[in-house]
Amino acid sequence: MEFVKEFATFLHQSGIIKFGDFTLASGKKSSYYVDLRLVPSYPHQFRHMIKHLQSLVSEQIGFDDIDSIASVPTGGLVIASALAYELVKPLVYVRSQAKEYGTGKLVEGIVKPDMKILLIDDVATTGGSVINGIRELKKSGTKITDAYVIVNRLEGADSALQKEGVKLHHLLDIIEIAKILHQQKLVDDSVLDKVQKQVAGTQLS
Template sequence: MTTDLLALARDIDTTCRLQGEFLLRSGKVSDEYFDKYLFEGDPALLRRVATAMVDLLPEDTQVLGGLELGGVPIATMLSSLTGLPAVFVRKQAKEYGTRRLAEGGDVDGRVVTLVEDIVTTGGAVHDAAIALRERGAQVSTVVCAIDRSAPGDSVLPSIHVATRSVLTKADLDASAVG
């Protein structure tokens, strides 16, 4: 890992790894919690993450698809850095107004690179990729800030979506130790 990425991992970990008593989605209680929105809400950290993502984008990317909710600020910053248009991908199409799944532009016939904050199993990315493909988009890559998936846990290979990450959970853990 480069010095810049090591520093980024350390700064994200220091900012986002909280100590205390936290009720997890699973119902378990933990003495530690990773609050990803703390780096996404910090403009300097957000810019550093998005800057590190620029080189991860496939060359044929035509549209950035920021996944609701955590991928939206990253996609917005990445769009600003690259000049690529961004769409904001809902978990499900809204049931009123335009009834769109992807807000902000058309995806039909375009190469969309998905943007996500954290990928663990890839479930949200999987669902977004399938839904966007049904609307004519070409989706084969997700770029994420942090890949927390364990070997074999990701559902993305089954739909031929590659994951490109700035950092992994192991990078964050190593930065906390070192």
């Protein structure tokens, strides 16, 4: 829990998470915006995050039968690369669209039937990009049962991945972050209320 508290505070103080009125890439309105692509600009915190991710995966599912680490560009790929490097595990990634030259493949890296793959991403919202990656990897006969993200926005990704037979895990979720910042008086009641209502509204829809 100490990591969660420290990391949530760091995300806010460094402007990686901002509260206000934002329009997401999907066109949806949001009361906050989180850009984890900024974390590698803070090497000590980035390394701490990777180490904590490594510990969490080790405790929850273990690495013994994981053959490869996978991700989807771009946010998650930096995290997956660092984790694969720490573990000395192969890395693969799934492009959002095939390149128009060379082999034109979507999956970069070596994948084989029955390989057990752990999928990593930065932020989970609806789970769309992760699901595309899962489906593409499974075409090669690989096995994916678990996916990890740093921040879960709690906007449907858990249930969407469950339908694909994949369990979603996270280091932090947005309610945890908002509550920690509220307890430290870094955000006021209205910010916490807006975040909670946004999550509740998504879960009801």
